[in-house]
Amino acid sequence: MRCDEIRELVASTFIDKECSAEERGMVEGHLSACPECRAFHQAVVRTTEIWHAAPAPLPAPSVWTNIQKALEPRPSVLATMRKMFEVFDGRHVGLYPRPAHVLATLVVMVVVGGVFWQHQKGDRAGNAEVSLSTIALAEERTVEEEIEENGFGSAAEQNL
Amino acid sequence: METELIELARNGDEEAFRQIYQQTSGFVYNTARRIVGRDEDAEEVTQDVFIAAHRALKSFRGDAALRTWLYRITVNRALNKVKSFKSRMRETPYEDYMDTPQETMPDRNLLEQDADARAKALLDTLTPDFRACIVLRELEGLSYEEISQSLGINVNTVRTRILRARRQLAEIVKKGGSHAL
Numbered sequence: 001m002r003c004d005e006i007r008e009l010v011a012s013t014f015i016d017k018e019c020s021a022e023e024r025g026m027v028e029g030h031l032s033a034c035p036e037c038r039a040f041h042q043a044v045v046r047t048t049e050i051w052h053a054a055p056a057p058l059p060a061p062s063v064w065t066n067i068q069k070a071l072e073p074r075p076s077v078l079a080t081m082r083k084m085f086e087v088f089d090g091r092h093v094g095l096y097p098r099p100a101h102v103l104a105t106l107v108v109m110v111v112v113g114g115v116f117w118q119h120q121k122g123d124r125a126g127n128a129e130v131s132l133s134t135i136a137l138a139e140e141r142t143v144e145e146e147i148e149e150n151g152f153g154s155a156a157e158q159n160l
Numbered sequence: 161m162e163t164e165l166i167e168l169a170r171n172g173d174e175e176a177f178r179q180i181y182q183q184t185s186g187f188v189y190n191t192a193r194r195i196v197g198r199d200e201d202a203e204e205v206t207q208d209v210f211i212a213a214h215r216a217l218k219s220f221r222g223d224a225a226l227r228t229w230l231y232r233i234t235v236n237r238a239l240n241k242v243k244s245f246k247s248r249m250r251e252t253p254y255e256d257y258m259d260t261p262q263e264t265m266p267d268r269n270l271l272e273q274d275a276d277a278r279a280k281a282l283l284d285t286l287t288p289d290f291r292a293c294i295v296l297r298e299l300e301g302l303s304y305e306e307i308s309q310s311l312g313i314n315v316n317t318v319r320t321r322i323l324r325a326r327r328q329l330a331e332i333v334k335k336g337g338s339h340a341l
Contacts, residue, residue, distance in 0.1 A: 011326040012319065043330035047282065050333075051298040054279035055272045059189040063203050064181060067210050 003037050006030045010041050015048065162226055170217045177217075181210055184227065187300060188234050194283055194295040195238035201245075205237045212237070224309060231302070231310035235292050242288045282329055290325040297322050 001009075006027055013019035014027050031038045075083075168176035188209050193202035212233055213220075220229060279299075283291050296302045296310060304322075308315040 007327065008323065011330065012323050015326070039334060040330055043333040044326060046333050047326065047329045048298065050275065050278050050282060053271075053275035054299065055276055056186065056190045056299075057193075059185050059203055059206050063185070063189070063206050064178075066207050067181070067214075070207070070211050071214055 001026055001030060003030075003034060006034070006037050007040050010037070011044055015044050163222065166217065166220065166222065166226060169214075170220070177214060180226070184230055185210070187227070188230055191231065191234045191295055191300060192238045192241075194279070194299055195235065195288065195292055196241050197280060197284060201241055202238075205234065205241055208237050209233050228306055228309050231296065231300070231306075232312065235296070235311060239288050239292060282332065285332055286325055286328065290321050290328075293318055293321040294325045294329075 009019060009023060009027050010031075013023065019027070031041055165176045165180055169180055185206060189202055189206045192205035192209070193199060196202050196205060209230065213230060220226075224232075283294065286294060292311065293307060296307045297304075302310065304315050304318050307318045311318070
């Protein structure tokens with residue numbers, strides 16, 4: 001048999017101990033006479049020894065923990081929504097805010113804030129009108145006074 | 161025993177599923193570890209395998225052994241994981257493995273670490289498909305027929321892949337010189 005045929009047997013049925021007695025005899029006879037094929041056989045054996053020596057560790061405990069978490073039954077959508085909108089749970093109101101409490105508080109703050117802002121806006125507009133009127137009155141008196149001081153007579157006489 | 165456990169687990173018995181995990185997680189993890197090459201990736205694959213197995217228990221017909229079924233899921237998930245980060249994998253020349261930083265096993269002695277590193281360096285030289293066949297044959301001790309069932313390929317294809325992988329590895333070990341021996 002040629003070397004490549006011997007090596008094929010060595011790497012398959014011979015190393016797996018599945019070859020016939022005749023095949024075994026042929027391979028062993030060739031190996032005793034061929035140093036290259038003998039080196040190949042020794043390398044195959046050495047590879048097998050490496051596999052046998054390799055350790056087989058167990059997975060970390062966290063693997064099982066993660067599997068359990070992933071397999072936990074998930075609550076239904078209805079149950080989740082019911083939990084979110086639980087409002088009247090008197091035992092816990094003081095301990096932590098429910099989402100509904102927070103939402104209600106925010107709505108109240110927005111409404112109150114809006115009313116306050118509108119009120120403030122109205123006051124500022126009114127104040128602006130008063131200021132303008134005061135300036136206008138002040139200007140009118142100044143003009144009239146100016147006319148009288150300059151001797152042009154009263155504003156009424158001037159038809160102003 | 162196995163049939164009873166499967167039946168109980170299929171009906172929602174969590175203790176039965178935990179026992180299945182205890183009996184099978186070792187080979188699932190090691191198969192995944194040898195194919196993907198990294199402990200953390202192997203843990204992810206192991207988790208995926210058992211989550212998938214738990215969900216698919218109802219459809220497990222029992223026509224194959226539980227081990228063969230789990231091997232099949234494990235190899236599929238591991239090969240998918242390898243494909244997802246193929247750019248990270250590099251072939252480590254076996255003769256250079258001593259210079260390449262290897263993942264250490266802090267709770268193992270030096271001899272075991274060395275043996276682990278040698279095995280990893282050799283497996284890293286193989287393509288994922290060849291690697292899966294060698295892992296199942298040489299490390300897990302499956303027969304050619306069992307490997308054929310686990311991988312869903314023809315038994316002659318299994319023999320061819322293992323033959324080629326062994327020839328490739330033998331050449332590498334020969335070149336490895338004193339490191340190999």
